[in-house]
Amino acid sequence: MSKTNKNFANRRREIAAIAEQLFLEKGYENTNITDILEATGLSKGGFYHYFGTKEEIILECIQNIAEELSTIAEKILGEQQLDAIDKCLTFMKIRDDRLQDKQEIVGIMWMVSKHDLYQSKMIELLIEAFAKPYAQLIEQGNREGLFAAECPLETATLIMRLIITSALKGPNNNSDKEKNEEKALNHLIIRTLGITQLDRVRQGGLHV
Amino acid sequence: MSKTNKNFANRRREIAAIAEQLFLEKGYENTNITDILEATGLSKGGFYHYFGTKEEIILECIQNIAEELSTIAEKILGEQQLDAIDKCLTFMKIRDDRLQDKQEIVGIMWMVSKHDLYQSKMIELLIEAFAKPYAQLIEQGNREGLFAAECPLETATLIMRLIITSALKGPNNNSDKEKNEEKALNHLIIRTLGITQLDRVRQGGLHV
Known part of the structure; x- marks a missing residue:
């Protein structure tokens, strides 16, 4: 540049x-x-x-948030001592901590997702930001024999689409319907990635 | 009414x-x-x-198409002599035939999906129309021991989201990237549903 x-x-x-x-x-x-x-x-x-337009500012905000989280993801990916499952669990923990810390990020995401006009652009932007690091994680898991997933980038893109659209629905108020949605998504991810060590995933707090 | x-x-x-x-x-x-x-x-x-507005007409068109296809889906679901895998394959065949016959349907879907404003509404509308019959199919497969999927409705909704957003990308011109995308989606579906008789799915023309 x-x-x-x-x-x-x-x-x-x-x-x-x-x-x-x-x-x-x-x-x-x-x-x-x-x-x-x-x-x-x-x-x-x-x-x-x-x-x-004002709407373009919103997209810029989202892009900045996505880049920030994507930088954190890259950093975790680079940590040599963690295997793929440890990295998954670290991602989840950091994401939850940051969403707790940075309620304003969550706020702006929900706000924007109510604006139909920019929702699909925002979703594509977020998928774009996260699919690549997620694909690297899948490749690592495959190498380590912890996952058995084909087409890592395309698989990462599909899973990212589901994680992001589900996150954009807003706060989970723990109804039975939402618990089933969370369970179905976790199942889909675990099976698609072919994760074998389910006990570690469960101990890490994933609802399976 | x-x-x-x-x-x-x-x-x-x-x-x-x-x-x-x-x-x-x-x-x-x-x-x-x-x-x-x-x-x-x-x-x-x-x-x-x-x-x-003109945009409201578009949504009405899509709703009509969704209802038409959803009626076909219900009819196939009601056919007692087909097991869940036969029904899957019949769905796929009919969908392909109708997309061949009715190029105008495909045309209007792509056209609309380029209109950012209504894309997300359209996607939700299509998911809504197809998730229920798809969930019934999953339940049948579970009963027959052909599938092993939990939370049928929520799982159907997730898979529908991926099928629909992938279909809205437009015509597949068979590049390597698109072949991998198709393969990743088929893998995800087969694994998430826990389909055991993979040979029949392959013979039915699914690229796995």
Whole structure:
């Protein structure tokens, strides 16, 4: 990326972060471009240099969140001493911790997922961000004999689609229906990956 | 449904069928409300009694297609002499035949799936239409010892989501990437359902 492109990308990211705060404080519908100009100190022309619409900011926010989580995933993937099941369990724990810590991330995801117009773009963006690290994890599991999955990238993409659309449904209030949904998804993942050491997965807190 | 509601629903269906033809002949973007008024003989007020926007007509078209296919599915499900694997293979064959016969159905699905705004609604509508018959098929397979799947309805919903989003990607031009995608999806389904008689599935034409 050239220096100019990098500056452009960084500035877009900064503006999106400020707008995200406004969306969370005032609500997405109640935040207008004028509010964003005020908070960022940009002129109207300056703002439209970076974003065409308010909806584009939302996608930028989601992309930033996805990149952040994807960086964490890459880091865990690089840890040599963990086998594939340990890495799965570490992913799950970190994801849960961060969703606890960062309620605002969860908030903005649900908010956006209510906006039909951008939902499918957002889902594709998230799948794109996570399928590759997930595929590497599947390859590791195959090498270690812990998984037996074919076509790792394509399989990762399918599973990511289900994890993401299920996460976007909003908070789980533990009804029987939701428990069955969670159980069905966990079964599907375990069977598709061909995970053999089910006891370790169960001990790690996966509802099977 | 009361008689008035039934008449309303039937009239909506008729208007949608006429509009569908226009969309396919002229293209969705190039068809405007005036064209639809002309073809249906409705006044503007008459039209808006049935539909708020052009996009609502699209959803009605998709709903009609989904109901038609879902009726076929129910009929196959009712055939006592077929076991669950025979029913799976019959579904697949009929779906392929009808997609061959009715290129316009395929055309309208791809067209709509390019319209971001309605894509996610359409997907939910199709999942809703097919998850129940698919769940009945899973239950039959479980009873017959041909499948071993838990939570049939939730599992059917997950698998339907993947089949539908994959179908909405458009025509398969048989690249290696697409072959792997198809293989990964078939694997996922076979493993999740716990299908044991793989030979019959292979002979039936499933790429495994």
